[in-house]
Structure formats: C-alpha cells, structure tokens
Amino acid sequence: MAASWLVLLALCLLLPLLLLGGWKRWRRRRAARHVVAVVLGDVGRSPRMQYHALSLAMHGFSVTLLGFCNSKPHDELLRNNRIQIVGLTELQSLAVGPRVFQYGVKVVFQAMYLLWKLMWREPGDYIFLQNPPGLPSIAVCWFVGCLCGSKLIIDWHNYGYSIMGLVHGPSHPLVLLAKWYERFFGRLSHLNLCVTNAMREDLAENWRIRAVTVYDKPASFFKETPLDLQHRLFMKLGGTHSPFRARSEPEDPATERSAFTERYAGSGLVTRLRERPALLVSSTSWTEDEDFSILLTALEKFEQLILDGHNLPSLVCVITGKGPLREYYSRLIQQKCFQRVQVCTPWLEAEDYPLLLAGSADLGVCLHTSSSGLDLPMKVVDMFGCCLPVCAVNFKCLHELVKHEENGLVFEDSEELAAQLQMLFSNFPDPAGKLNQFRENLRESEQLRWDESWVQTVLPLVMDT
Incomplete structure (x- = not known):
C-alpha cells in the first residue's frame, strides 16, 4: 500500500514537469536560436563562460547565463542585448548536523533550485555547462535537456572530485562518490569541450568520454595598451x-x-x-x-x-x-x-x-x-x-x-x-x-x-x- 502511494506521489510530481517540458519543446522549435549557459559559481570569476556567451551572441544566438552574481562581469557582457544574466542564490553552509549532512542538504537544495530556474526559462537549443562545479548541475542540466529537447554541452575546466580531494583526501567516500557521479553523468552529455590535450586524452582513456580541446585564449581586451x-x-x-x-x-x-x-x-x-x-x-x-x-x-x-x-x-x-x-x-x-x-x-x-x-x-x-x-x-x-x-x-x-x-x-x-x-x-x-x-x-x-x-x-x- 505504501509503495502505491509513493508511485502516485512520484507521478504527481513528474507529470507537471513532463507537460511543461513538452510545451517548452514546442516553444523551442518556434523560437530563434537560443543557448542557456550555466555556471554554478560566480559569473564574474568565470571568464571562459563569459567568452562563450559573447561568442554565441556574436554569431546570432540569444544567451541566458545563469550563475552567482558575486562580482561584476565584463562590461561587454553587460552591454550585449543578446545576453541575459540570471542570478542564482547560493545556499550558505548550515550550522547544524555533521558535515556530510550539511553537504547533502546543500546539494539537494541546489538541485531543486537549479531545476526550477531552468524549467521556467526560455528553452535553449543547447545547455552549455561549466564543470566544475558539476555536482549537482550535470544531472540537473541533463534532465532538463531530456524534458525540453536541449543538447547538453559540458565544458570540462577540471575535475570536481579532484578539487574535493584537496580538502578531504582522494579516498574519502564523498570524493569517490563525486568521481563516480562526474564520470557517469558526464557520459550522458551530447558534446564535450575541454581545456587541454592531456585532459582530452584522460577523458577518452579513463572516462570513455570524447571531447574537443578548446584552449583558453585571451579576449580582445587583453592587449598591450598606451x-x-x-x-x-x-x-x-x-x-x-x-x-x-x-x-x-x-x-x-x-x-x-x-x-x-x-x-x-x-x-x-x-x-x-x-x-x-x-x-x-x-x-x-x-x-x-x-x-x-x-x-x-x-x-x-x-x-x-x-x-x-x-x-x-x-x-x-x-x-x-x-x-x-x-x-x-x-x-x-x-x-x-x-x-x-x-x-x-x-x-x-x-x-x-x-x-x-x-x-x-x-x-x-x-x-x-x-x-x-x-x-x-x-x-x-x-x-x-x-x-x-x-x-x-x-x-x-x-x-x-x-x-x-x-x-x-x-x-x-x-x-x-x-x-x-x-x-x-x-x-x-x-x-x-x-x-x-x-x-x-x-x-x-x-x-x-x-x-x-x-x-x-x-x-x-x-x-x-
């Protein structure tokens, strides 16, 4: 009996998302080319994603860029009428319970919050996602892409689990879980970009993920000045x-x-x-x-x-x-x-x-x-x-x-x-x-x-x- 109620509750929660996703697929086919870019971090300190947004806008896409607004992005981004920045709210660390519990609550909150923000935005042909941080954003963006018909592109800047390993150690259960998560959901993306040939080879050999190397290059405003x-x-x-x-x-x-x-x-x-x-x-x-x-x-x-x-x-x-x-x-x-x-x-x-x-x-x-x-x-x-x-x-x-x-x-x-x-x-x-x-x-x-x-x-x- 309890199992039946759980199934019914899951259907009640999932049905509105499926209906909304179907409507968004219809909207996406009728709309001009649009990209949603996601940074589960500070937009102002994410220059590569800012550059992606500017390049997409330059070539005819409209761009919605979601991220934390803790520091000011480049003026070119703010002045571009093809780019809309949507601020995300960052959940601060809880002061109660063990650290694992605090981290779990934060991940669940971020997942539900990001899902809500993405589902109520104009659907995109692509979802450009910066990784890291990829927990929980890779899974959420993949799920939204399935509902709305958007193709997920992950831009691999590094591995999130390796950054966690600096704090907790490489064999910590949280680090091992993050590594499994990153590898499993990373394979579900439609396209993958990465920052070095060494990372491209590692993704291919150890993660079975094919990626294209896109080296970081200086933007036009990084030049010698008078x-x-x-x-x-x-x-x-x-x-x-x-x-x-x-x-x-x-x-x-x-x-x-x-x-x-x-x-x-x-x-x-x-x-x-x-x-x-x-x-x-x-x-x-x-x-x-x-x-x-x-x-x-x-x-x-x-x-x-x-x-x-x-x-x-x-x-x-x-x-x-x-x-x-x-x-x-x-x-x-x-x-x-x-x-x-x-x-x-x-x-x-x-x-x-x-x-x-x-x-x-x-x-x-x-x-x-x-x-x-x-x-x-x-x-x-x-x-x-x-x-x-x-x-x-x-x-x-x-x-x-x-x-x-x-x-x-x-x-x-x-x-x-x-x-x-x-x-x-x-x-x-x-x-x-x-x-x-x-x-x-x-x-x-x-x-x-x-x-x-x-x-x-x-x-x-x-x-x-």
Missing part, C-alpha cells in the same frame, strides 16, 4: 595603495607622478621613471592548489640579494584575486619585515585588470598547480595576451602553454624562483635583457584570440548538430 592608460591606472591605485605612490615629489608641482610614471603638465606626455621599481603581478585564487608560500619565500630571498649589494631594483608585488586563503596569507604578508619589497593585494575591476598586465607589469608569476594536473591557468593566458612574460610553477601539462626559455620560465620551488627573479631583474630596466626578449617572442608569436579560436573549434559544433 602608456597614458597605464599611468591613469597607477594614479588610481595610488589613491588606496601606497606602493603605487611617487617616492619623491616632482620639481614642477603641476607634473603628475606615480611610483612608475609621470605626466608632464605642459605637453601631457607620459614617460616611465628611470629609477622606478620593478612591478611583479601574481593573480591567484587563494586555494589549496596554489602554494603561495613559494612566492613569499622567493621575495624574501630576492630582498636579501638587494641588501647584499646585488644590482637589483626594489620590487612592487601586486597579488590579485579572491579565495578562501586570502585572509590567512594577508596576515603572513603583514608579518614580513620587507624593506625593498612591497606587497599589496588589491581587488581590481574587470576593466582594470587587463591594464595592469598590458605593459604596466614587468613580470607575471603563476602558482597554479592544478588538482588534476590536467588544466591550464587562465591567468597565464591573459598575461600572454598582454605580452607579459611569466614565471610559472611546473606541473604535468604546463608545457602546452608555457615554453621554458621562450615565453617565460618554469620553476619547481622558491629557491629556483628567487634565482629566476635575480636573473630577470639584473640591471633593470635593461632593454637587452631576458625580460624584453621574452616579451618580443610573445609579440612575434601572433597568438590566436578567443574569438578566432572559438570560430575554428566551437562554432562548427553548434552549427552542425
């Missing part, structure tokens, strides 16, 4: 961060000076200061797969070299990004007694970050190691788009992006990074030095931009299926 725009950014940052302020006042009080540049009052001409500090940028997500202590230790060694009389400039290190370990490392930075190295951690608007990289900075440092060893750091892609050389910590497939001694350097530990900083900044600013050589190599490489790469790899897939 010196006057760089100066404007330095003056803006100098209002809140002392490392950007002038070390001395100019003789002419009408001359505008930052720590790196000055604008002459009469002509308005902007020049770089000869005795400026070197500017190093590290964009970080402040998570367990980025060992920030490597950079701090290297900066300490670099400062000691300066104090020992080596011909090295003072250094300004700008660290951008948000993440769970930001406060912890900010306290460590404050405890350091740096004399010739200054560290600041501003949060930059989406429009200011490219300006910081685009000729303003002298060197980028990447600490990303990848929980799976199969993805590549988007931050390096952006830096290369601005022709900014990079020192990057080595991991399994980094060679697909960073070419050692060609567009940057690869290091293993803080000792090696400190030695690279010493070599690169010796006799700074030296036009004949390694830094400028790497920058020229990047300029001559004629890198494809995101739009050009997307047209070659993704557009044929969505037009032919």
Whole structure:
C-alpha cells in the first residue's frame, strides 16, 4: 500500500514537469536560436563562460547565463542585448548536523533550485555547462535537456572530485562518490569541450568520454595598451595603495607622478621613471592548489640579494584575486619585515585588470598547480595576451602553454624562483635583457584570440548538430 502511494506521489510530481517540458519543446522549435549557459559559481570569476556567451551572441544566438552574481562581469557582457544574466542564490553552509549532512542538504537544495530556474526559462537549443562545479548541475542540466529537447554541452575546466580531494583526501567516500557521479553523468552529455590535450586524452582513456580541446585564449581586451592608460591606472591605485605612490615629489608641482610614471603638465606626455621599481603581478585564487608560500619565500630571498649589494631594483608585488586563503596569507604578508619589497593585494575591476598586465607589469608569476594536473591557468593566458612574460610553477601539462626559455620560465620551488627573479631583474630596466626578449617572442608569436579560436573549434559544433 505504501509503495502505491509513493508511485502516485512520484507521478504527481513528474507529470507537471513532463507537460511543461513538452510545451517548452514546442516553444523551442518556434523560437530563434537560443543557448542557456550555466555556471554554478560566480559569473564574474568565470571568464571562459563569459567568452562563450559573447561568442554565441556574436554569431546570432540569444544567451541566458545563469550563475552567482558575486562580482561584476565584463562590461561587454553587460552591454550585449543578446545576453541575459540570471542570478542564482547560493545556499550558505548550515550550522547544524555533521558535515556530510550539511553537504547533502546543500546539494539537494541546489538541485531543486537549479531545476526550477531552468524549467521556467526560455528553452535553449543547447545547455552549455561549466564543470566544475558539476555536482549537482550535470544531472540537473541533463534532465532538463531530456524534458525540453536541449543538447547538453559540458565544458570540462577540471575535475570536481579532484578539487574535493584537496580538502578531504582522494579516498574519502564523498570524493569517490563525486568521481563516480562526474564520470557517469558526464557520459550522458551530447558534446564535450575541454581545456587541454592531456585532459582530452584522460577523458577518452579513463572516462570513455570524447571531447574537443578548446584552449583558453585571451579576449580582445587583453592587449598591450598606451602608456597614458597605464599611468591613469597607477594614479588610481595610488589613491588606496601606497606602493603605487611617487617616492619623491616632482620639481614642477603641476607634473603628475606615480611610483612608475609621470605626466608632464605642459605637453601631457607620459614617460616611465628611470629609477622606478620593478612591478611583479601574481593573480591567484587563494586555494589549496596554489602554494603561495613559494612566492613569499622567493621575495624574501630576492630582498636579501638587494641588501647584499646585488644590482637589483626594489620590487612592487601586486597579488590579485579572491579565495578562501586570502585572509590567512594577508596576515603572513603583514608579518614580513620587507624593506625593498612591497606587497599589496588589491581587488581590481574587470576593466582594470587587463591594464595592469598590458605593459604596466614587468613580470607575471603563476602558482597554479592544478588538482588534476590536467588544466591550464587562465591567468597565464591573459598575461600572454598582454605580452607579459611569466614565471610559472611546473606541473604535468604546463608545457602546452608555457615554453621554458621562450615565453617565460618554469620553476619547481622558491629557491629556483628567487634565482629566476635575480636573473630577470639584473640591471633593470635593461632593454637587452631576458625580460624584453621574452616579451618580443610573445609579440612575434601572433597568438590566436578567443574569438578566432572559438570560430575554428566551437562554432562548427553548434552549427552542425
């Protein structure tokens, strides 16, 4: 008797969804081409999905982008009338019960909430889904696709279970369950994209999932910019961060000076200061797969070299990004007694970050190691788009992006990074030095931009299926 009631209850719940799904299939056949893009994370910190949305809109699709709205997306996305951003509400962690129970409640809430949001949106020809996070979004998007006739495309940035493994350990039951879930539901997608050839091969060999490699490429706004725009950014940052302020006042009080540049009052001409500090940028997500202590230790060694009389400039290190370990490392930075190295951690608007990289900075440092060893750091892609050389910590497939001694350097530990900083900044600013050589190599490489790469790899897939 109880089983009969359960079946009846399931039918009562399922029937409205089936009817709604049938109506949405009819709507989809009558509507213009439409794509639903899903990010169960912060849209503003998901550049690849923003780029997908912009490229789809550029080629005639209307796009509904669902995700958390914790930080501002790029202005191009906000200005595009073909793109609608739908904010999702994130359930904060519960304060009661064991951790497994809290996590289970959060997953169930997110699944029901995402299902409701998707079913009451205009149906799409495709559902573009970012993974990770894929729990519970892969199953929900597949189910909605079955009801509404939408084809599911998963863009594999990494593996969600491997990120969970950094916190719980690779053999934790939750991690093993997440791995099974990701593998099982990942096979149900219609198309799969991934970020490296190494991930494509792993998906094929171990997951029986065929994917197309779509490398991250810099968007059009990641490019070298005029010196006057760089100066404007330095003056803006100098209002809140002392490392950007002038070390001395100019003789002419009408001359505008930052720590790196000055604008002459009469002509308005902007020049770089000869005795400026070197500017190093590290964009970080402040998570367990980025060992920030490597950079701090290297900066300490670099400062000691300066104090020992080596011909090295003072250094300004700008660290951008948000993440769970930001406060912890900010306290460590404050405890350091740096004399010739200054560290600041501003949060930059989406429009200011490219300006910081685009000729303003002298060197980028990447600490990303990848929980799976199969993805590549988007931050390096952006830096290369601005022709900014990079020192990057080595991991399994980094060679697909960073070419050692060609567009940057690869290091293993803080000792090696400190030695690279010493070599690169010796006799700074030296036009004949390694830094400028790497920058020229990047300029001559004629890198494809995101739009050009997307047209070659993704557009044929969505037009032919």
